[in-house]
Amino acid sequence: MTIDVILPCLNEEAALGWVLGRMPDGYRPVVVDNGSTDRSARIARACGAKVVHEPRRGFGAACHAGLLASSAELVCFMDADASLDPIQLPRVSAAVLGGRADLVLGRRVPRTPGAWPAHARLGNAVLAGSLRRRTGAPLHDLGPMRAARRSALLGLGLTDRRFGYPLEMVLRAAAxxxxxxxxxxxxxxxxxxxxxTGTVRGTLRAVADMRRVMADHRRPSDCPE
Structure with missing residues (x-):
């Protein structure tokens, strides 16, 4: 069975060779170039990846373009910056393949110094806690490595095209x-x-996008009478 791996990409020439070179057998990379000005697209093609160009900037825009361009029954998402090891993709997709789960997220465990700055980890923990209370899902991380079935994801009708896309996916899936x-x-x-996540400004922007999505998907019980 072939599984498509969607990799949103913005100027990742330093990482793509390593990432694509460690893709497991049966996992087909779909690199979504979101306006790179470096050699990212060229490197991706040279490594055998399918390259999709998404001119509208935004993490969610890139992820969704990859989802639309993919053709496999099961898809995975992961960052293209070498912060996640593609060799571990089977670990994330196993429960979906086995019919034990519909959406699986990779809970990140830092293995190298500086991998997860304190400000980014704190923002993630706060959002994950809110998500657990909201959905009941046993999540401790809004991990960018995840797996689900393509047709089911398309059926969720995801609309966010910024950093709120991963959160909206979980909220709609839980609902x-x-x-x-x-x-x-x-x-x-x-x-x-x-x-x-490497900058305070970037983390705050992502958190703001996710809070907006959380507010837009309030449960009836969350709303005032």
Whole structure:
């Protein structure tokens, strides 16, 4: 069975060779170039990846473009910056393949110094706690490595095209009665310059996007009378 791996990409030439070179057998990379000005697209093609160009900037825009361009029954998502090891993709997809879960997220465990700055870890912990209370899903991380079935994801009708996309996916999945789980994956120091978690400004922007999505998907019980 072939599984498509969607990799949103913005100027990741320093990392792509390592990431694509460690893709397991049966996992087909779909690199979504979100306006790179470096050699990312060229390197991706040279490594045998399918390259999709998404001119509209935004993490969610890139992820969704990859989802639309994929053709496999099961898809995975992961960052293209070498902070996650593709060799661990089978660990994330196993429960979906086995019919034990509908959506699985990789719970990041830092393995190298500086992999997960304190400000980014704190923001993630706060959002994950809110998500557990909201959905009942046993999640401790809004991990970017995840797996689900493509047709089911398309059926969720995801609309966010910024950093709220991963959170909206979980909220809509929970509202639809999906079985959601997480497994531990290694988290490494990224290669190249971070656009999000490596900077306080980037983290605050991501958190703001996710809070907006959380507010837009309030349960009836959350709303005032």
């Amino acid at each position: 639809s009665g999906w079985r959601i789980d997480e497994v531990r994956v290694d988290y490494l120091a990224r290669k190249g310059r971070s656009k999000v």
